[in-house]
Amino acid sequence: MDKTELGAQIRAAGVPADLVDVPGVVEVPRWLESVYSLVEQGGTWLVAAIERGRPVGTTTHGTEDEACRSLLAEVTFPAPAPERFTADGEAAAQRFVDGVVNDLRATIAGANQSGSPTTPYLLPEHMVVDRFGNEAGTLLFPAGTPFPQRSQPPTALNSPDEQRFPGNLHRYRVARAFRVVTGEVGPFFEQPGGGVQLKFDPDLLTxxxxxxxxxxLVRNGYLTRVA
Structure with missing residues (x-):
């Protein structure tokens, strides 16, 4: 498999248009906060998940074919159809979220911590979280956190697929409890911040x-997509 075939298979599989960057074949806007990328460096092929300009995970491959197959497998895994909540289910989920947020804020205050997330926290089953952005990143927020409290750039609201992801919002339900690091969001991008951020930290996994x-997290059953 080469880059051209990879691009064709990515498009055929319906992979979100902002998820994968294959230079010269499938290119994404530079303003994206997170993306999977395929890069050749001196005869070696790298597949990387990049968030805010920094790699959060990288694998090295000896051939283009190997790298392309690795990336394709990473972004085309089978997953159940997104769940849909009833009106009562939405209300119950939000009550649960509000309770967890209260506990998160108490945990953060007890650790006397603000800014970048550093306080470990066990995210419980049934918690609903979301993010403005694709699945190549690591940051989540309690569902319903107002956008200004997230301190994301306004471009995060730009959706490559408005029908599937209105406003670029992706929602999830925690299906298996897992640990994150948490903290209060500081002001940035002319946003006030003040929300609670949840960062997936692989060091907290076995x-x-x-x-x-x-x-x-979706692929391994920790998160279930929610429509």
Whole structure:
């Protein structure tokens, strides 16, 4: 498999248009906060998950074919159809989220911590989380956190697929409890911040993902997509 065939298979599989960057074949806007990328460096092929300009996971491959197959497998895994909540289910989920947020804020205050997330926290089953952005990143927020409290750039609201992801919002339910690091969001991108952020930290797992991303959490049953 080469880059051209990889691009064709990615498109045929319906992979979100902002998820994978294959230079010269499938290219994404530079303003994206997270992306999977395929890069050749001196005869070696790298597959990386990149968030805010920094790799969060990288694998090295000796051939283009090997790298392309690795990346394709990472972004085309089978997953159940997104869950849909009833109106009562949405209300119950939000009450649960509100309770967890209260506990998160108490945990953060007890650790006397703010800014970058550093306080470990066990994210419980049934918690609903979301993010404005694709599944190549590591950051989540309690569902319903107002956008200004997240301190993300306004471009995070730009959706490559408005029908599937209105406003670029991706929602999830925690199907298996897992640990994150948490903290209060500081002001940035002319946003006030003040929300609670949840960062997937692979160091808190017993297994070591090659690409520690939201996609990995979905693929391995920790998160279930919610429509």
């Amino acid at each position: 297994e070591t993902p090659a690409y520690p991303t939201i996609g990995w």
